[in-house]
Amino acid sequence: MDVFIITGASKGIGFELSKQLQSKDKMVIGIARTNPEDVENFITVNLKDTSKLHELIENVISKYSEEATSFTLINNAGMVDPIGLVGDVEAVGIEEGIAVNLTAPMILSNAFITELKNFTGTKRIVNISSGAGRNAYEGWGTYCATKAGLDHFSRVVGLEQANADYPVDIVSIAPGIIDTGMQETIRASDDGAFPLLGKFIAYKEQGILSSAEQTAQKIIGFIENIDFKVEGPIVNIRDF
Template sequence: MEVYIVTGASKGIGYELVKQLREKGNKVIGIARTPQVDSKDFVVADLSATEHLEELLSKIIDDHCETATSFTLINNAGMVEPIGLIGAVDADMMRQAVALNLTAPMILSNIFISNLVGFEGQKRIINISSGAGRKEYEGWGSYCATKAGLDHFSRVVALEQASVDYPVDIVSIAPGIIDTGMQETIRSSHEEAFPLLDRFVEYKEKGLLSSAQQTAEKLISFMEKENFRKVGPIADIRHF
């Protein structure tokens, strides 16, 4: 049994990943703050409350270790807020963004690797990154910084896992520009907070956004077809 653990599973890419992976017959555990009424394999949790993550993920792994042939952790949950020029953003929102976008996937990856150190089946971590982690955008200081941190964390893990007996393969992958609630949040911001606002409004008006369904299909195809070690720890779904 292939086991997938997906964070941010109640909407957007996360929701579609859970839905499509289940349709393929996989065991999928979704994690999100908002519950899904149509599934028993769902954990309601605020991932920014990072002190609870060790117990949460350890239980999921323990519950499935005897029957699993592979484990895949997909760190998808994230937030683009706070949007604004540094010097004019809310400090509490910055703390929440760092916790959700960076601290949570780091802790979950640490627990995943530790608890499965002797597991001989396939083990993979997919970190959903962003082009914003690889290029600077005015108004996205927190988002750019946390996604850049996620990329570099993935590089370190890949380097460390190259020399262990039963390695965890890891990729930090940018999914492209997707028509999700995050894009709605971006478009509802103000130009003084996000100088590139008009560009993102234009993406929507010209139909240049990928759907969450299409993006999930591409990510699943990537997971099924690609050798993570050959791809390397940093990738962009548009190249596959």
């Protein structure tokens, strides 16, 4: 049994990943604040409440460890807020953005590695990053910083796991510009807060955005067919 744990599974890329993996007879445990589709094997939790996350992973792994041949954690959940120039954003928005985009994936990954230390099957962590972690954009101070942090965290884990007896493979994937609710949030922002607003509106109007379905297909293909160790921890899905 291949077990996939996916955060942000209620919509966008996370929902498509869950649906497509289930169609391949994978065991998928979705994690999100809500379960609007009333999907089975779904855990409702707010990732801002980071104190619950280690126990969550511990319980999932304990439940499936007897049957599982592989475990894959996909840290997909993310938020682009707060959008605004540094000096104009609220402190609570910065705190929440860091919690969801960086603290939660770090805690979940830490728990995943801890609880599976002696598991001899395949173990993978897939962090959904962003080009914003590799390029600076005005108005996205928190988002850029957290995605850059996620990339660098992935590099560190990759180095550490190279020396483990039963290593966890890890990759941080930039999925490109996707037509999801996050893009709607971006387009609803103010150009004073986000100077590149017009560019992102044009992406939608010109049909440049990829669909969540297409992107999920590419990510699953990468997971199934690419050796993480060969590619290294930092990847752009558009290169595959």
